[in-house]
Amino acid sequence: MIELRELVGVIFNSTQKKVHLKVGSPNNLLQEFLEGIISGEFTNDFEASYKLYQTDPNYENYRKLKERLKLKLYDKILQIDFNNNLHSDSQKVYYTSHKQLSLVQILLAKSAKHNAIKLAEKxxxxxxxxxxTNISLELASILRGHYATNKGDIKRFEYFNDSVNSLLICRNAEIKAEEYYHKISINFTISKATRPDLEPLAIQLVEDLDKSFSDIETRQFKLFQYQLEVSRYQLVEDYENVIAVCEKACNYFSNLDLNLNNMIFIFKFHMFNSYLHLRDFSKGEKVAKEAISLIPEGVPNWFYLHESLLILAFSTENYNYALEIYKSVSSHPRFEFLYKTRTENWKIYEAYLNFLIKIKIINTDTNINLKINKFLNEVPMYSKDKRGLNVAILIVQILHLLVKKDEEEIFNRIHALKMYCHRHLRNNENLRSNCFINLLIQFSKNDMDVRRTQILGKKYFEKLRETNFDASKSDVEIIPYEYLWDLILNSFGKKSKGVKRLVA
Incomplete structure (x- = not known):
């Protein structure tokens, strides 16, 4: 199912207006299948197979229907016109060049060599x-063969032969740079934890590229070379040097004068994430706005960057700005194009903002129409995630119960959270969440008495302060726990005399 949803996403994210995808007649099973995916009715194979055939996903007719739909969507993607404002000039060239290379190869296979060669040279x-480089190498090879075999033109043959050899050197350098980058990047995929033990390897790979390919200046080679350098510093959380490498990369791609905004965006985003880790709101906001200006409004990266900017606002207590971002994004006409899992993220942010409005941390006339009772009783798309956003959801549900002063339900939820913590949050990667949940448990056990909670929860709070907020886990820790704990004590705690704020 994920493959079909992905294909639908490609089509919708490549068109400026919402299109009605048609792969069959209105009452056709194929069309019903597609519309169920688009509407979100079918999020997995069990839902689709049961609705369409009243059986399980292994049913042969369902598997055949699924394959037919996939082939139909492949054809739709090949028909996409990429010449719209959702794509930069370099992206338009990239997509159309790949389509035209395929056309050249089809024409040659069909013996339409006059058309094929004319298109290939252009x-x-x-x-x-x-x-x-990869497209250029294939085309130069085709033209070399043409002028040798069909034309017998020695001069043109030698010209394209030289082109093939020089392009081959560039392509091999690109492949090597990509290999080196992925040798390091795979470790970030496996775990978000820092890996200082890999720094010597990363330094060696960076130096080898510099030494072996010092004269290679293609954009693909430089992309992976710079990304390797960025990864080298990310391994040890050296965010100042990450920013320095990104600035160098942005200058390089800008000076190529090829409107490579998509590549510049990659490094602006790395810079933004570095400022997020450093919790530097002003510089993070500045570079985020620069990155946003590089991409068309409403494309997936536009939403993703705004989501990260909202997290930066939360993590630096700029809650009013977080609300502005939320309103801008949720009201955008392309918001409905996002995958349901992405819009669920925004529902969670909405719940935190709604909480901040209710406790008067955000003063606004804006009415966020959160259906709180429904939200308190559901965990939409994350039931299989044993840590992740489940933690953020469970915590914000308790926050809203505190607002409602439903002490019995608060006790029940915190008890359930204690069990959840015991089962799923016992390793070091979840230490901050574990500490915060234990503070909530103490708060409930001590009848929300601030002084007693401070005393009995001291070890958890000290552990929390000893571990830094990790921006890579900001989908779990929406508001840094130190700030959130302070809000809870000052908004709901039964205060004794002389109680001080825990966070300055």
């Missing part, structure tokens, strides 16, 4: 200009 000039 496309080669464009692909060389935009540093599309």
């Amino acid at each position: 496309l080669l000039k464009k692909s060389i200009k935009y540093h599309l």
Whole structure:
């Protein structure tokens, strides 16, 4: 099912207006299947197979229907016109060049060599200009063979033969740079934890690229070279040097004068994440706005960057700004194009903002129409996630129960949270969540008495302060726990005399 949802996402995210996808007649099973995916009715194979055939996903007719729909969607993607404002000039060239290369190969296979060669020569000039080395290499090889076999033109053969050899050197350098980058990046995929033990390897790989390919200047080589350097510093959380490498990369791609906004965006985003880790709101906001200006409004990266900017606002107590971002994004006409799992994230942010409004931390006339009773009784898309956003949801549900002063339900939820903590949050990666949940348990056990909670929960709070807020886990820790704990004590605690704020 994830493959079909992904294909639908590609189509909707590549068109400016919401289109009605048609793969069959209105009452056709194929069309019903597609519309169920688009509407979110079908999020997995069990839902789709039961609705369409009243059986399980292994039913042969269901599997055949699924394959037919996939082939139909492949055809729809090949028909996409990428010449719209959702794509930069370099992206338009990238997509159209790949389509035209396929056309050249089809024409040659069908013996339409006059059309094929004319298109190949025209496309080669464009692909060389935009540093599309893999396409250029294939085209130069085709043209070399043509002028040798069909034309017997020695001069043109030698010209394209030289082109093939020089492009081959560039392509091999690109492949090596990509390999080196992935040798390091795979470790970030496995775990978000820092890996200082890998720094010597990363330094060696960076130096090897510098030494072996010092004369290679293609955009793909430089992309992976700079990303490798960024990863080298991310391994040891050296965010100042991450920012320095990103600035160097942005200057390089800007100076190519090829409108490579998508590549510049990658490094602006790395810079933004570095400022998020450093909790530098002003510089983070500045670089985020620079990154946003590089991409068309409403594309997936536009939403993703705004989501990260909202997290930065939460993590630096800029709650009013977080509300502004939320309103801007949730009211955007392309918001409905997002995957349901992404819009669920925004529901969680909405719940935290709603809580901040209710306790008067955010003073606004804005009415966030959160259906709180429904929210308190559901965990939408994350039931299989044993840590992740489940933690953020469970915590914000308790926050809203505190607002409602439903002490019995608060006790029940915190008890359930204690069991959840015991089962799923026992390793070091979840230490901060574990400490915060234990503070909530103490708060409940001590009848919300601030002084007693401070005394009996001291060890958990000290552990919390000893561990830094990790921006890579900001989907779990929406508001840093120190700030959130302070809000809870000052808004709901039964205060004794002389109680001080725990966070300055």
